[in-house]
Amino acid sequence: MKAMLLLVLLLALLAACAPARPAPVELVQITASPTLAPLPTRAPTLAPAAGPTDTSTPPPSPTPLPTATLPPTATASPTPTRTPSPTPIPLCKERFPADDDLLALVSHDYGLAADYRPGDLVPLGDTFPSAVTRGYPTQVRAVIIPPLEVLIAAMHAEELRPFVVSGFRSYYDQNAARQKWAEQFPEWAHNISALPGHSEHQLGTTLDFSTPDLPYMVGEPFIEFHPAFAVSGEGRWLAERAHEFGFTMSYPDGKYEETGFNYEPWHFRYVGVELATELKESGLTISEYLLAAHGAPCRP
Numbered sequence: 563m564k565a566m567l568l569l570v571l572l573l574a575l576l577a578a579c580a581p582a583r584p585a586p587v588e589l590v591q592i593t594a595s596p597t598l599a600p601l602p603t604r605a606p607t608l609a610p611a612a613g614p615t616d617t618s619t620p621p622p623s624p625t626p627l628p629t630a631t632l633p634p635t636a637t638a639s640p641t642p643t644r645t646p647s648p649t650p651i652p653l654c655k656e657r658f659p660a661d662d663d664l665l666a667l668v669s670h671d672y673g674l675a676a677d678y679r680p681g682d683l684v685p686l687g688d689t690f691p692s693a694v695t696r697g698y699p700t701q702v703r704a705v706i707i708p709p710l711e712v713l714i715a716a717m718h719a720e721e722l723r724p725f726v727v728s729g730f731r732s733y734y735d736q737n738a739a740r741q742k743w744a745e746q747f748p749e750w751a752h753n754i755s756a757l758p759g760h761s762e763h764q765l766g767t768t769l770d771f772s773t774p775d776l777p778y779m780v781g782e783p784f785i786e787f788h789p790a791f792a793v794s795g796e797g798r799w800l801a802e803r804a805h806e807f808g809f810t811m812s813y814p815d816g817k818y819e820e821t822g823f824n825y826e827p828w829h830f831r832y833v834g835v836e837l838a839t840e841l842k843e844s845g846l847t848i849s850e851y852l853l854a855a856h857g858a859p860c861r862p
C-alpha cells in the first residue's frame with residue numbers, strides 16, 4: 563500500500579513535471595529558434611560586412627568623408643551618391659570639361675585640372691587691332707571671337723574704347739598671378755584672385771576689360787583693374803548690354819556671399835545670349851545658376 567502510494571506520488575510528480583517542462587520549453591524553442599536563428603545570422607553578416615568596409619576604408623579616408631558630406635546637400639539621394647562616389651565623380655580640381663563645355667562651373671569650390679586648356683585657343687591679335695589688345699599676347703577660345711567682334715563693334719559705334727587686359731590664363735599663369743596678389747594683398751588675395759584651377763580665365767571664354775580713362779579716374783598711370791571701371795562709359799555699357807552679346811558679369815556688386823569674389827565690373831564670361839539674358843533678368847550669377855541647375859559636378 564505504501565509502495566503503491568509512493569509509486570502513485572512519483573508518477574503524479576513525474577506527470578506534473580514532465581508535461582510542464584517539455585511543452586513550454588519546446589514551444590519556446592520552436593518559436594524562438596527560427597526567430598532567433600536569422601537574427602544571429604544577420605548580425606554576424608552585418609558585422610563582417612561593416613568590418614571589411616571599415617578596414618578597407620581607413621586608408622583612403624578622404625573618400626568616405628566627402629561621401630558623407632554630399633548626401634546632406636542632396637537629401638533625396640543619399641544612396642545613389644554613395645554608390646558612384648568611389649570612381650566616376652572626380653575631384654573638383656581634376657576636372658576636364660567635356661568637349662570644352664561652355665557651361666563648366668568654376669568657382670572657389672569647383673576647379674579645373676592643372677593640365678586643362680581648351681583646344682581652340684587663338685590670339686586675340688589675329689582679329690583685333692592693338693587698340694583692343696594693347697599689344698598683349700592674349701588668347702581666347704575661337705568660339706567667342708565672333709560674338710566679341712560684334713560686341714566691340716557695338717561699343718565702338720558709341721565711341722567707347724574698350725580694351726582687353728586678359729583672356730585665357732593657364733593654371734600656371736594663374737598660380738603666378740595669385741602669388742603676386744598674395745604678396746601685395748595677403749588679406750585680400752582670396753577675394754580678388756582665384757587659386758590656380760579655380761579661375762574662369764582658364765576656360766578661355768572669360769575676358770577682363772578696361773578703358774583708357776581708368777588711369778585718369780583713379781589717379782594711377784598704369785592701373786588696369788579698378789572698381790571705378792563700373793562708372794566709366796565702357797563699364798556702364800558692358801554692365802547694361804554685354805548679355806545681348808552672350809557675355810555675363812561673373813562677380814557683380816553685392817554677390818560676395820554667393821560667389822566668394824569681390825565686385826569685378828570688368829570680368830565677363832561668354833555663356834551665350836540666351837543664358838546671359840536669363841542671368842541678367844534673374845539677377846543670378848553664372849556660378850549660382852550652374853550649381854542650382856546641374857548640382858555638384860564633382861567632389862569639393
Ligand SMILES: [Zn+2]
Binds near residue numbers: 769829
Ligand atoms: Zn577676370
